Amino acid sequence: MRRFPMWVPALALLLLAPLVLPLPLAAQQTNQGRTGRRRTFSIAGVVRDGATKDTVDGAKVELHSITGGVVATMFTSMAGNFQFDGISSGGYNLVIDQAGYATVTQDVEIQESPVMGIQIDLQRAGGDKAGAPSNRGPKVSAHELAAPRKAQEAMEKGMALLYDKSDYRGSVAEFERAVQAYPDFYEAYAQMGVAYVNLKDNAGAETALRKSYDLSGGKYISACFLLAKLLSFSHRFAEAEPIARRGIEVDPNSWQANEELARALVGLNRFQDAEQYAMSADKLKPDQPAIQLLLADIHSRVRNFPALLDNLNAYLRVAPTGAQAEKIRPMRDQLQQALANNQGAAPAPASSPAAPAAPPPDDSAPSLRSPNP
Helix, strand or coil: CCCCCCCCCEECCCCCCCEECCEECCCCCCCCCCCCCCCCEEEEEEEEECCCCCECCCCEEEEEECCCCEEEEEECCCCCEEEEEEECCEEEEEEEECCCECCEEEEEEECCCCEEEEEEEECECCCCCCCCCCCCCCCCCHHHHCCCHHHHHHHHHHHHHHHHCCCHHHHHHHHHHHHHHCCCCHHHHHHHHHHHHHCCCHHHHHHHHHHHHHHCCCCCHHHHHHHHHHHHHCCCHHHHHHHHHHHHHHCCCCHHHHHHHHHHHHHCCCHHHHHHHHHHHHHHCCCCHHHHHHHHHHHHHCCCHHHHHHHHHHHHHHCCCCCCHHHHHHHHHHHHHHHHHCCCCCCCCCCCCCCCCCCCCCCCCCEECCCCC
16 A cells, blocks of 8 residues: 655635645654743654554544543544644653554653654454455555566665655665666656655656656556646646546545645636535545645635635644644634624635745754645
8 A cells, every 4th residue: 555645735814825834754853942931842653554564544643641631633644644743741642543443542751852753553453354455545556566576675665765764865766776677667656756855856756756647647546646736836737737637537536636636726716616626525535634724725715704714623623733723723713703793794805815825944844845836
């Protein structure tokens, strides 16, 4: 089962300039503490299938205090990663819940330093066979299994370097060995594209992802949505749209393809069409913070403020300690008060919606950053 990191969409809120939010691929401490301020730390790790060792995306991860109260909740990324920031020293429990698996609880102790690299293996629940394939996400295909052993070994080494070690250059070298041994290895080209994005080499990423897309004849769903995502974050929305649409033709139930088509359509100012596909993505993959931000972007642009309020509430429910939670919370409260004061009428606009901004610097963690235009 192949897992891919996810770039997070731009957000236009209450007619303010939008932000592009990177989702960490590998976590590190986000707050070393400042003079006169409370020191806080990060807890980060990865969730895997205990039998296959594949990463598990969309698993619910709750952080509990030692008294049993829920401190924060989030869902693992497409690379199986989770990260809680702003956590004080003390004892905590991680509770991981995912359909088809037994619930796992793990103790965590923060002692004046971050807790990184936690690895949590889930075991199949009930009568499921250990290692039985999941019906979620892209799986290892017959095409990939047909690769020579040398190519498969290089692919696995590249995956380990990319996702476990965050050694992006090393992973590119392994993926290059894989495609040398198996020139049609479009799955390896897609992973190479992910590695290049982490290296901030957008030209290299585009070349690799286009190679994956072309070699598969536009039939490899991951190449479709990853290439569309890269193009949208480069503000090349007209190019991204047909590629994302092709992804939906390949797999109508791909929430990533629906999300990317919605993002491209937002960039083309086709907000009603964008809403349709963003809603489809939300139905296919509920409780994903990125999709709530995309819907918030759309609803702010079409001035559907009640729907915008729902999206902000949904984001805060799913990612209460997310990267934008501190900014979104007061905006949510302000919008809620304005709607109450005006009995549901939309607040008067301060200005026209701003164009999407370039990603702001983020020193919190090495991450799969959205490409700069």
